[in-house]
Amino acid sequence: MIKWMILFLDILAYVLRSVICLFLICRSLKLEKPCLRAGVLCVVGTIVVVICTGLMNITPFYQGILMAFVIAFCTGQSQKEKLRMCLCISIFYEIAVSFWEFLLSAGLGVAWGSGVFLDKTALSGQAGGWLLNLFLAVLALFVFKHPDLTYKEVFRLVSSVVMAGFIAVITLNSQTVLDIPEDTMFMWMILSVILMMAVLVLNISRQYEAEKELARLKSEQAELLERDYTTLNQAYSVNAKLFHDFHNHIGVLRQFLKNEKYQEAAAYLDELQEPLREMTDTVWTGDETIDYLINSKMAAAADRQISLQAEVEFPRHTNIRSADLSAILGNLLDNALEAAEKVNPPEQRTISLTIRRIHQMLVIKVENHFAETIQAEHGQLKTTKTQKGLHGWGLKSAQAAAAKYDGTVSTDYEDGLFRAVATLSYHGVTKE
Template sequence: MIKALGSLMFFALLLSLWYIYRLRLDLRFHQIQQKELDDYALEVESIYRQMRGIRHDYRNHLQVMQAYLASQDYLALDQYLQELTNEMNQVDTIIRTGNTLIDALVNTKLTRAQANGVEVHASAIAPKELIISSNDLAIILGNLLNNALEATLNGKHHEPPFIRLYIAPLKNTFYISVQNSMAQRPRQNFLSLKAPNRQGFGLKRIDTAVSKNQGLVNRQWEEGVFATEVTLPLQK
């Protein structure tokens, strides 16, 4: 009887420890998720603040250039144009769908990729409004691009690294395809795209958000190219 009671208490202790572990893991997951959403919000705010500032100063820029032109100070005019070009190139308009969140995320992430020597090919068509929440869409698209960017920057490639993005409505679904160069084969079952001692929180967040919205995720790796396809319903 005492032996059975001891075994029961030991089992209860193990169950309690497992429950505490799961709680801590879930808490860590949500902390990372919230931090990433906060980062996305800052990126969106930054890019549009910069764009509003450029539009606001548009007339001032024209007046300065007209003054240089009137005084025939072409050297100063050329330098001024170069400074404006550098400022505009800080965030390129790689896509323009009219969907604020998609445009801001894609343009910010892929501009960063280009600045690091990654070849970028992007085509996107998106409705201004989708039934998926902005938070879930940011989690899915943001993590897809983060994973692609990390793989292209950290991997050893025989050719220039690349990212290919395609977004469009397709047969009553919202289709997202991301392909990127990735020399090393991912871990089994795509548990993580990172080193074995690092957990793939990004993949888990994508899967959770897609499943929540009754969508599908398909991942493949072949001959140095990693591809992810996500389909989400356009209507409830």
């Protein structure tokens, strides 16, 4: 009877641990697809493994290895490319769980002066495992209620737990209450060191991935800026050509007017104006690049039957570089144009651009109507574009540029209105 009760408790304990591991993997790897199916498979697989290993008297070590493979398979079956990372996390998760279960059981044994807490075949031996399950449940609840945890906060938490385990196993090795075999203590000490090394390697890997992403952002931002500067140079070339031929155009117009051919003169003026339709005389900021960027986006909006209203209050002579401001403003306006173009009827295609300075803070706000369903995951917006390439990097590029000035780019949406707000700190500079 006791044997079947212990088997039932083992099944409950391992199911709980597996589900928590599944949740932590989905959250840490930001898996795009829902994990409901993976959770069902994980529960079923866990029950099968625990029953089979329990009836066959397989050691907890091999039982943990099998559980790690089950969790990794169930988690990574929706995204094959992340299967290796799922397996890595699940293996070290099982090692950490077994390690802390041993520490808690040994701690109870030292406190009560009895080694029965280390006996897994006794009901008392389940106490340490269920204390650990309680801790894991609290940890999962904490992570669930704090979806905005930063990587540094998570790394600090995991490092603290691993370091506490290492100190605990060193302390346990010097106690004299329980008679724990030396090879067992040596094994757990080695595993505690392996856990610390795993956390360090994971941190290094995460930093490498962050550096790669930053390099991609810089490359994408440079490409966007090159596109805008190329368009600007082309517009200036057209303008220079027009002024170069200005005396010829004046002669033609003078001839039309002299012969009272007013309609021909008007048509000729329209023809001259066509190449410069996107160029206007509006000065928004005093920065030629930014002014052209706003004017060109307004012209593009007009071509798409989009109403773009701008209110600009821009500080002069600041440390904000034109290239960074172009990356932020260009990306926000491009996203707004793309979203507003899909809105029907055309009368509802509106974009509002507001640039304000508040003390030493520059605030850029872009609002637009949208028609498609906005998809978000783990607090980040997902691109609705199906093609690969630069899609989905617009906001990240803007965020990278804003971060140079201790700024942020935030987004929110409600009632069919999307809002993107960029804030940048600045200070004045002396113009030579």
